[in-house]
Amino acid sequence: MGLIRIRTEIPGPKSRALMRRRDAAVPRGLAHSVPVFAASADGVCVTDVDGNVYLDFAGGIGVMNVGHGAPSVIAALREQAERFAHVGFAVLPYESYISLAERLAALSPGAFPKKTLFVNSGAEAIENAIKIARHATGRPGVLCFEDGFHGRTLLALSVTSKVAPYKLGFGPFVSDVLRVPYAYCYRCAYRAEYPSCEFTCVDQIEDQFKRHADPRTIAAVVVEPVLGEGGFVVPPRGYLSRLAALCRRHGIILIVDEVQTGFGRTGRLFACEHDDVEPDLLVTAKSLAAGMPLAAVIGRAELMDGPVEGGLGGTYGGNPLACAAAHAVLDLFESGELLRRSEAIGSRIEAHARLWARDCPLVGDIRRRGAMVGVELVTNHDTRAPAKHETEAIVRLACERGVILIAAGTYGNVVRFLTPLTISDDELDEGLKVLSACFVAATSQLAAR
Numbered sequence: 508m509g510l511i512r513i514r515t516e517i518p519g520p521k522s523r524a525l526m527r528r529r530d531a532a533v534p535r536g537l538a539h540s541v542p543v544f545a546a547s548a549d550g551v552c553v554t555d556v557d558g559n560v561y562l563d564f565a566g567g568i569g570v571m572n573v574g575h576g577a578p579s580v581i582a583a584l585r586e587q588a589e590r591f592a593h594v595g596f597a598v599l600p601y602e603s604y605i606s607l608a609e610r611l612a613a614l615s616p617g618a619f620p621k622k623t624l625f626v627n628s629g630a631e632a633i634e635n636a637i638k639i640a641r642h643a644t645g646r647p648g649v650l651c652f653e654d655g656f657h658g659r660t661l662l663a664l665s666v667t668s669k670v671a672p673y674k675l676g677f678g679p680f681v682s683d684v685l686r687v688p689y690a691y692c693y694r695c696a697y698r699a700e701y702p703s704c705e706f707t708c709v710d711q712i713e714d715q716f717k718r719h720a721d722p723r724t725i726a727a728v729v730v731e732p733v734l735g736e737g738g739f740v741v742p743p744r745g746y747l748s749r750l751a752a753l754c755r756r757h758g759i760i761l762i763v764d765e766v767q768t769g770f771g772r773t774g775r776l777f778a779c780e781h782d783d784v785e786p787d788l789l790v791t792a793k794s795l796a797a798g799m800p801l802a803a804v805i806g807r808a809e810l811m812d813g814p815v816e817g818g819l820g821g822t823y824g825g826n827p828l829a830c831a832a833a834h835a836v837l838d839l840f841e842s843g844e845l846l847r848r849s850e851a852i853g854s855r856i857e858a859h860a861r862l863w864a865r866d867c868p869l870v871g872d873i874r875r876r877g878a879m880v881g882v883e884l885v886t887n888h889d890t891r892a893p894a895k896h897e898t899e900a901i902v903r904l905a906c907e908r909g910v911i912l913i914a915a916g917t918y919g920n921v922v923r924f925l926t927p928l929t930i931s932d933d934e935l936d937e938g939l940k941v942l943s944a945c946f947v948a949a950t951s952q953l954a955a956r
């Protein structure tokens with residue numbers, strides 16, 4: 508017996524009624540991947556307001572790596588809520604913030620002294636990392652990447668690359684941003700082939716320094732070790748270490764954005780560990796605190812200590828409830844079992860995706876690091892024309908059949924997997940079987956075009 512239970516048409520009557528209220532009360536700028544409303548969640552399942560039960564392959568956009576309702580997280584939250592919910596670290600500090608900073612400094616790559624700042628969201632952490640880099644170098648510029656996503660606040664948006672919907676109508680953006688192609692081998696900007704290219708995309712940055720920006724004006728390189736929103740693009744091993752070397756050559760601070768890759772998603776706690784890279788500043792969020800709003804900038808102590816007293820902060824950053832949840836999450840990762848599962852889950856998904864590729868002409872590329880798996884869909888293998896409509900159809904059909912799924916990619920044509928790492932093989936297989944049927948249905952849609 509599986510876990511999925513679909514009792515109504517999707518969306519069910521209660522979800523439809525809520526959607527009407529939502530349309531009247533909430534701006535349309537907030538999008539939803541699926542049209543159903545959540546009532547409860549447990550483990551790898553989400554139940555909607557009509558009583559339908561889904562397998563959650565989205566994890567609230569990569570937030571629920573330890574699963575919904577982990578008992579130790581709930582106990583930690585309850586215990587903290589009974590003591591105090593908020594005093595403001597800038598007013599009255601508390602121990603859990605400090606011990607969490609100590610733990611993250613010990614767990615993150617690099618044996619050098621580190622300090623950690625807590626804020627509320629990935630975007631806010633990126634803002635702070637860039638501010639810290641500018642302060643340390645006295646330089647204004649930031650180098651970022653095509654197809655990168657770093658959040659929706661104005662500085663984070665300025666280093667984000669997708670126009671619609673993220674940037675549309677929100678300019679002007681921050682100046683002194685240099686944007687270069689990422690190691691997106693399936694759509695290489697230089698039409699080169701890996702490995703014979705020997706990382707043309709990194710070498711070309713030196714050329715950009717001649718044509719567009721003096722490297723002595725660049726404070727930071729901001730990079731995702733695997734592109735998240737940009738389509739789960741996995742660069743070849745060695746890419747990140749070459750970027751790190753480029754940064755060292757020019758005195759540029761390396762900010763690695765681990766908001767989506769972080770906390771075990773790629774089989775290591777942080778994805779930059781795969782390349783043995785020790786970032787100057789590492790940004791993490793999402794699965795760090797199992798759904799509590801918490802993000803961190805972990806960095807070299809001398810950089811983190813640059814801004815004057817009061818130069819960093821915020822009312823809620825490192826809220827005690829969020830810190831309590833994060834401590835419980837770190838405890839859950841301690842044994843290493845979740846990291847081992849991450850690799851096993853990823854390889855199981857990849858094996859299914861390879862079968863889809865055999866039978867389904869839509870599958871253009873399969874990419875994976877740990878459990879971070881992306882399947883890029885195209886309508887034509889020669890032109891690699893993005894299959895956006897078919898990807899949307901798969902996401903919709905999956906929901907109707909009991910799997911919550913989200914897409915990614917600049918062209919919206921990548922199916923991505925962000926299941927909790929607590930998912931069992933049986934649960935995973937149940938969801939993947941549903942998706943196999945959705946891929947078949949989307950293929951007939953393509954044929955009917």
Ligand SMILES: Cc1ncc(COP(=O)(O)O)c(C=O)c1O
Pocket residue numbers: 568627628629630631633656657658659731735736764765766767768792793
């Ligand atoms: C790599 C990356 N950076 C930054 C962000 C922004 O995080 P938040 O939505 O918490 O502001 C995201 C969100 O998806 C992300 O994937």
